[in-house]
Amino acid sequence: MKTQRRGWMGMLGYHALMLAISAIFLLPFYWMAISAFKTNAEIFSNPVTWFPDPIRWDNVTALLARDDFPVVRQFFNSVFYAGTVAVLVVLSCSLAAYAFGCLRWRGRDLVFGLTVCALLMPTIVTFLPIYIAWSRLGLTGTYWPLITPFLFGDAFFIFMLRQFFMGVPRELMDAARLDGASEFRIWWQIVLPQVRTALVIVGLFALVYTWNEFFLPLVYLREREDLPLSVGLFTFQSQRAAEWAASMMGALLTALPMVLLFLFTQRLFQRGLSTTGLK
Amino acid sequence: MGAVRLSGVRKLYGAVEVIKGVDLTVEAGELVVFVGPSGCGKSTLLRMIAGLEDVDYGRVEIAGRDVTEAPPARRGVAMVFQNYALYPHMTAFDNLAYGLRRAGVPRDEVTRSVRETAAMLQITELLARKPGAMSGGQRQRVAIGRAIIRKPEVFLFDEPLSNLDAALRVEMRSQIARLHHDLQATMIFVTHDQVEAMTLADRIVVLNAGRVEQIGTPREVYHAPANLFVAGFIGSPAMNLLPATLGPAGVTLPSGIVLGGRRGAGEPVTLGLRPDRLLLAEENETQLTGLATLVEHLGDESILHLVAGDGQKLTVKLRGDAPVRIGETVGLRLDLGGACLFGADGRALPQG
Amino acid sequence: MPDEATLTGAGPPPRRNRRAGRGEARAGVLFALPWMLGMTVFVLIPLVLTFYIAQARFQITGPPKWVGMQNYEVLWADPAFWRSAQNTLLYAAISVPLKLVLALGLALLLNRATALSGFYRTVFYLPFLMPAVAGSVVFMLLLTPNAGPVNVILEALGFSPPDWLLDPSVALWTLILLSLWPLGVETLVFLGGLQNIPRDVSEAADLDSPRAWHKLVFVTLPLITPMILFNLVIGIIYSFQVFTQAIVIGGTTGTPAESTLMYMVVLYRAAFRYFNMGLAAAMATVLFAAVLVLTLLIFRTARGWVHYEGESR
Numbered sequence: 001m002k003t004q005r006r007g008w009m010g011m012l013g014y015h016a017l018m019l020a021i022s023a024i025f026l027l028p029f030y031w032m033a034i035s036a037f038k039t040n041a042e043i044f045s046n047p048v049t050w051f052p053d054p055i056r057w058d059n060v061t062a063l064l065a066r067d068d069f070p071v072v073r074q075f076f077n078s079v080f081y082a083g084t085v086a087v088l089v090v091l092s093c094s095l096a097a098y099a100f101g102c103l104r105w106r107g108r109d110l111v112f113g114l115t116v117c118a119l120l121m122p123t124i125v126t127f128l129p130i131y132i133a134w135s136r137l138g139l140t141g142t143y144w145p146l147i148t149p150f151l152f153g154d155a156f157f158i159f160m161l162r163q164f165f166m167g168v169p170r171e172l173m174d175a176a177r178l179d180g181a182s183e184f185r186i187w188w189q190i191v192l193p194q195v196r197t198a199l200v201i202v203g204l205f206a207l208v209y210t211w212n213e214f215f216l217p218l219v220y221l222r223e224r225e226d227l228p229l230s231v232g233l234f235t236f237q238s239q240r241a242a243e244w245a246a247s248m249m250g251a252l253l254t255a256l257p258m259v260l261l262f263l264f265t266q267r268l269f270q271r272g273l274s275t276t277g278l279k
Numbered sequence: 280m281g282a283v284r285l286s287g288v289r290k291l292y293g294a295v296e297v298i299k300g301v302d303l304t305v306e307a308g309e310l311v312v313f314v315g316p317s318g319c320g321k322s323t324l325l326r327m328i329a330g331l332e333d334v335d336y337g338r339v340e341i342a343g344r345d346v347t348e349a350p351p352a353r354r355g356v357a358m359v360f361q362n363y364a365l366y367p368h369m370t371a372f373d374n375l376a377y378g379l380r381r382a383g384v385p386r387d388e389v390t391r392s393v394r395e396t397a398a399m400l401q402i403t404e405l406l407a408r409k410p411g412a413m414s415g416g417q418r419q420r421v422a423i424g425r426a427i428i429r430k431p432e433v434f435l436f437d438e439p440l441s442n443l444d445a446a447l448r449v450e451m452r453s454q455i456a457r458l459h460h461d462l463q464a465t466m467i468f469v470t471h472d473q474v475e476a477m478t479l480a481d482r483i484v485v486l487n488a489g490r491v492e493q494i495g496t497p498r499e500v501y502h503a504p505a506n507l508f509v510a511g512f513i514g515s516p517a518m519n520l521l522p523a524t525l526g527p528a529g530v531t532l533p534s535g536i537v538l539g540g541r542r543g544a545g546e547p548v549t550l551g552l553r554p555d556r557l558l559l560a561e562e563n564e565t566q567l568t569g570l571a572t573l574v575e576h577l578g579d580e581s582i583l584h585l586v587a588g589d590g591q592k593l594t595v596k597l598r599g600d601a602p603v604r605i606g607e608t609v610g611l612r613l614d615l616g617g618a619c620l621f622g623a624d625g626r627a628l629p630q631g
Numbered sequence: 632m633p634d635e636a637t638l639t640g641a642g643p644p645p646r647r648n649r650r651a652g653r654g655e656a657r658a659g660v661l662f663a664l665p666w667m668l669g670m671t672v673f674v675l676i677p678l679v680l681t682f683y684i685a686q687a688r689f690q691i692t693g694p695p696k697w698v699g700m701q702n703y704e705v706l707w708a709d710p711a712f713w714r715s716a717q718n719t720l721l722y723a724a725i726s727v728p729l730k731l732v733l734a735l736g737l738a739l740l741l742n743r744a745t746a747l748s749g750f751y752r753t754v755f756y757l758p759f760l761m762p763a764v765a766g767s768v769v770f771m772l773l774l775t776p777n778a779g780p781v782n783v784i785l786e787a788l789g790f791s792p793p794d795w796l797l798d799p800s801v802a803l804w805t806l807i808l809l810s811l812w813p814l815g816v817e818t819l820v821f822l823g824g825l826q827n828i829p830r831d832v833s834e835a836a837d838l839d840s841p842r843a844w845h846k847l848v849f850v851t852l853p854l855i856t857p858m859i860l861f862n863l864v865i866g867i868i869y870s871f872q873v874f875t876q877a878i879v880i881g882g883t884t885g886t887p888a889e890s891t892l893m894y895m896v897v898l899y900r901a902a903f904r905y906f907n908m909g910l911a912a913a914m915a916t917v918l919f920a921a922v923l924v925l926t927l928l929i930f931r932t933a934r935g936w937v938h939y940e941g942e943s944r
Contacts (some may be wrong), residue, residue, distance in 0.1 A: 021737070029757065214775075244772060
């Protein structure tokens with residue numbers, strides 16, 4: 001009886017603590033959301049308003065009407081950029097991950113070792129010559145430099161996918177070899193169906209990473225109409241520092257798609273994470 | 280059905296030689312079991328026959344054809360894997376049909392073959408199911424079906440029973456024996472379980488560290504092990520191996536007690552005796568004594584573990600009701616009827 | 632009885648068979664080919680070129696001019712280089728361990744099944760999905776003096792909050808605080824490690840000692856050292872490259888008073904404001920060397936404190 005009560009009290013304390021921590025983690029989201037629906041004056045009013053009253057719904061239309069922050073255009077830029085990269089990553093990385101995770105060939109461990117090194121290497125160390133090359137080709141200001149590399153694969157996502165490919169039993173491939181399937185057919189008909197979920201997971205991660213990518217589009221793109229939302233928000237915020245309500249609406253618009261996507265697919269995300277950390 | 284002939288087969292991983300030259304013929308229609316401790320190379324050897332591993336040196340012939348460098352599907356072999364290796368995303372029907380389709384067999388013939396095979400193995404009602412919705416035994420049957428349907432020269436089994444529970448394992452074992460009888464097919468079966476080896480095999484190949492230690496019928500391997508390794512590996516509980524010498528009056532124990540039998544000029548030998556050849560001694564016939572450290576009661580028999588004075592461990596198989604307790608000193612008599620003798624090089628001395 | 636004697640004996644060495652039996656080796660190379668090409672073009676060659684550019688005067692347009700070590704000499708004399716390096720090191724040295732400890736604490740708290748576990752996990756993971764730009768902008772607003780909710784709460788609790796964004800002695804700490812918010816990845820990696828601890832090991836520890844901290848120190852922590860290593864290496868590499876948060880909060884000059892001036896910001900400035908590719912490349916090589924040395928050092932010491940379970944795959 002007594003221990004039961006203590007367990008019950010402990011549970012209450014635990015949840016009180018966890019909810020308090022959760023509140024701290026959620027505060028920025030909440031503040032972003034409510035500030036997006038306030039006027040600038042209300043944002044800086046003292047005492048603080050914890051709930052906008054009235055909710056300034058017209059902030060939405062006001063933002064859409066601005067020509068110094070073409071959010072709709074930039075939203076679709078982000079969709080195009082992140083979507084294309086996600087598709088390319090799934091295609092190209094599943095080839096290499098299969099070679100690393102399922103096949104035995106001479107030089108595999110060396111190439112994979114280099115891949116891990118590439119994964120740990122700071123981007124900037126290889127970036128400048130690549131930038132100069134694109135610039136010489138006259139392709140800065142377009143999405144080519146942002147997308148083309150993913151045609152060939154990406155060290156991080158290859159690493160992640162390989163973990164899943166390694167889980168496919170070798171016997172399955174051997175059985176297919178005995179059944180007379182070609183190596184390409186084994187990849188396509190036997191192995192890929194086993195890692196379908198993994199492909200979706202990696203696609204989702206690529207989508208999120210690319211949606212949030214900042215440095216590359218900042219450097220490669222120039223025109224406001226070409227920017228993805230992440231850089232568009234930065235440009236707007238640094239040029240119109242006083243317009244907080246609009247900035248917050250922009251931030252909300254930038255963050256919301258990924259948050260929603262995550263809420264609908266979080267089980268997959270968490271499975272993806274557990275594979276990157278181990279090993 | 281074809282024979283399998285290996286000559287001088289070797290396999291290296293880098294500088295490490297895992298198969299150190301194997302010569303072996305499996306006759307047409309024979310069921311041969313590869314047995315050995317884990318890491319002995321038995322699975323590797325099987326996979327080399329299947330074409331799943333390169334044969335670095337030597338030749339592999341199947342049904343009189345040199346297939347050393349042929350891809351797996353062109354060797355006329357079919358394999359049943361340890362974990363079944365059924366394609367999880369395909370129905371049993373598609374699992375059976377996959378190999379035939381790859382071989383370009385016409386559609387209606389594929390369907391006919393699948394139906395026939397399924398009927399034979401009584402898995403017709405499973406054809407629309409995927410492996411995930413089947414029990415272990417059902418999966419096993421589908422896996423066998425996938426092997427049968429291709430009408431191979433040779434069937435290869437890679438420890439296919441090791442993941443089944445004990446009861447099912449016995450049932451599947453008898454099913455494979457029946458299959459072998461019905462199809463009169465050449466079969467090679469890999470296992471680490473010597474009961475499986477003894478019950479299934481026409482002949483047993485005992486492997487150790489990449490070498491063949493002995494090839495023979497289950498009786499030969501059990502009663503006349505070719506060397507100390509086979510003697511220690513085959514049989515459970517294991518054979519007792521006692522140091523002895525060949526004296527002028529016959530086999531002599533270190534204690535000086537003469538057991539008789541083969542004579543010699545004092546050469547050191549190892550005397551091998553199955554646990555059922557050690558008997559509880561009557562008063563004056565004690566040839567060996569030991570302290571009972573453990574008695575395992577198995578019902579109709581008991582296994583008695585002893586330590587002799589010189590630290591030698593002994594195992595004795597007794598009747599179930601044998602009156603021995605832990606801590607007792609037990610006197611033993613040795614029955615040389617089924618004894619084996621091994622020379623200093625570990626090889627069996629010719630019997631008789 | 633056939634045996635091996637015939638083979639191991641003398642005689643001409645047997646012919647080694649061709650490896651035609653297995654298409655797997657060829658397939659492996661073919662499947663990896665696009666990536667090997669990509670890695671060569673987008674990683675290996677640029678890496679070499681960076682070291683070359685670092686020894687040249689190069690303005691993107693026009694040919695590079697070989698100047699030897701001059702760029703490094705310029706760097707050596709550049710106060711912004713030293714200031715940013717110092718800021719970045721301090722940032723990494725505080726942010727990474729703090730984040731590891733917090734993430735581990737959260738993971739330990741999360742490592743029990745309750746009705747709300749899924750909710751907590753989601754909440755802790757959400758900040759990671761927030762684009763860094765948006766997160767930084769929101770933080771600026773949260774930390775506004777007078778009207779920001781953080782200060783309002785702190786004042787209500789009796790603290791006198793600092794001027795987060797304008798006080799040069801505090802601004803770097805604000806960046807560190809911002810870096811602690813998205814710790815969901817680290818937390819879930821740790822949680823994965825905790826949940827991988829076999830139940831019998833955990834129960835054995837409970838039986839061995841009734842004190843919870845005994846289990847934490849002697850059982851739990853040693854078993855998740857691989858995850859600690861992983862988070863530590865990744866954390867250091869990424870915090871050395873901190874850019875987005877720094878440029879949103881401090882601009883390209885590291886306001887206030889260069890206190891938030893980060894290494895990557897100075898590098899970015901050199902390359903894309905002043906178009907001094909040579910100098911930027913020299914900075915990149917220094918970063919490369921720093922990351923390389925630190926990573927090697929960590930892996931070197933890791934042998935002493937990271938525990939890998941033999942049989943876990």
